Amino acid sequence: MAQSSRVRQNKVNAAAYIGAGIITPGAGGGGSTIRRLAGFGGDQGNQIRPSDGSKNSFNARKRFYTPVPIPNPEVAYTGIYYNSGNEYDYPNEVAYHSAIELPDGTIRDMGATVTVSPGTILAKSAKADGFTIPAGFYWIRTNGKVATGGLWYYTDAFRAANVGNMEEGVDLVDKAVSGTIGNASQQMPAAAIGVIGDMPAARRLFALTGDSLSQGVGGYSHATAPSLALGVLAGLVLQRDVGSVLHLGRAGASALANKDKYAKRIALMQALGVTDIFSDLGVNDLSSTSSAATLKTNLTALFNTFKAAMPTVRIYQSTITPSTTATAPITESNQTVPTAMQDGRRLTFNADLRAGGFSSLLAGVVEFAIPAQLDADPNLWKAGYASDAGNPGAQQHPNQTGGEAIVAYAAAQNALAMPV
CATH class of the missing domain: 3.40.50.1110 (SGNH hydrolase)
Structure with missing residues (x-):
């Protein structure tokens, strides 16, 4: 049966958005594992409200959960967001620097700052080869920066006591690896959407x-x-x-x-x-x-x-x-x-x-x-x-x-x- 013009256009649109970021079977080695998003807690794209443009740096600490270990993780980000019936690109670039924090106090820096452009479907940190996130809870600590007058988005996907903490301010130092991250109420700045790791196929x-x-x-x-x-x-x-x-x-x-x-x-x-x-x-x-x-x-x-x-x-x-x-x-x-x-x-x-x-x-x-x-x-x-x-x-x-x-x-x- 011939495809409708709408279906054909959706294929074209999706391909245009993807670029070179697709995770393919066998990417984790030999076909027995695959690189894909792992765990729970990875909603980041909800449109709630933008910042007022007067604060161009923030820190976020967000809790995630995985029932299985996650070997060789990469922190994942996106430059899109959505509401109940529409999708959007971020209004400007956001630069992220993240670290993974474990319950035993281990903090693993995830490499160089990653700049996420508006409309980026998937951006990734450096890959932490040889490091494994154990099963259970962990945190992703992220410092985000936008240009002076730039905007970044808040999400309420992590609304609950002790789930996430954030601090916002003008030109905060990078606290992804060290420093105190202050408390927030219910809304969090959009940052990491989770981690990608070597998962069983x-x-x-x-x-x-x-x-x-x-x-x-x-x-x-x-x-x-x-x-x-x-x-x-x-x-x-x-x-x-x-x-x-x-x-x-x-x-x-x-x-x-x-x-x-x-x-x-x-x-x-x-x-x-x-x-x-x-x-x-x-x-x-x-x-x-x-x-x-x-x-x-x-x-x-x-x-x-x-x-x-x-x-x-x-x-x-x-x-x-x-x-x-x-x-x-x-x-x-x-x-x-x-x-x-x-x-x-x-x-x-x-x-x-x-x-x-x-x-x-x-x-x-x-x-x-x-x-x-x-x-x-x-x-x-x-x-x-x-x-x-x-x-x-x-x-x-x-x-x-x-x-x-x-x-x-x-x-x-x-x-x-x-x-x-």
Whole structure:
């Protein structure tokens, strides 16, 4: 079948963004290992707000997690960012100098300063040959500089106590290897997105394309790596121990807003060695104007774009969890279904998804809805599972209890561990 002009153009766009940075099979040696992004905590591209241009240097210390050792690491950076439905280039060059810090106090300088230009898909530090990041938590300390009057971006992807600390100021000295890094509140300057290392070829890398559920809004984060395995998507990858995670979701995201706005992120997926894409998009579409059929059409367009650029990538879609409105305290009897969803569109979409409605586009369907919804009325949340259990208003996110139940159910289902 001939490709549509849109699909052909997406291939051209992705190729133009990639340049020479693609990580290829066997790059780690003999085909048994591969160079790809490793671990959890690597979301860096979220657009939150720019600096005011009056401070041209900052220091960041960010915590990451890996369930397996990472040999011969390189620190990875990008010069793009995105919001709920658009992608952008950084407004100016940013120069980064990083070091890896281990819990035993070891600090490994990662070499010369790396200048990241606007639109750079992937930039890398020097490779620390012979050095291995052990399994567990570690930190990436980064000093960033922009030209006087230049801008750098903040992200809230690491929002939590003791996850990251930063300090901003005018012409700060390079503290990537030494010095004190001060505390911050919830927002961090964009810096390293994680590390690339020699991973076993079977160790997969999941790109998470999702909305606020993928970002852990509502209180859920996996207990093994709190605030780093954010959201039920990353929680499931960690629970099954099948690979690493690249967060590409954003609160408020929808299939409608993203179906033709993913070229830069696709190029980043390719450059970092993504093997699987895990989507939870849908609830924001269904809560507004999209019918079940329209959501399917828009997701199909997005998934076809992924497949056109990455023919071997495995794509997974989760069933859509409930969306209700409730008064406090939330019980099974005081929830109402928003007007847009009163036609049963969420249940219709989920039923079609489970029945193979996306045909060969999907490697599997991951069941999030059944463990979250009320048995007697699947339009509603189970009591105690929604995020705002003590507050009135919209209920679109699981709390820690609900998230744990969803992840446990989906882990037992084992959809992600299909044959490689």
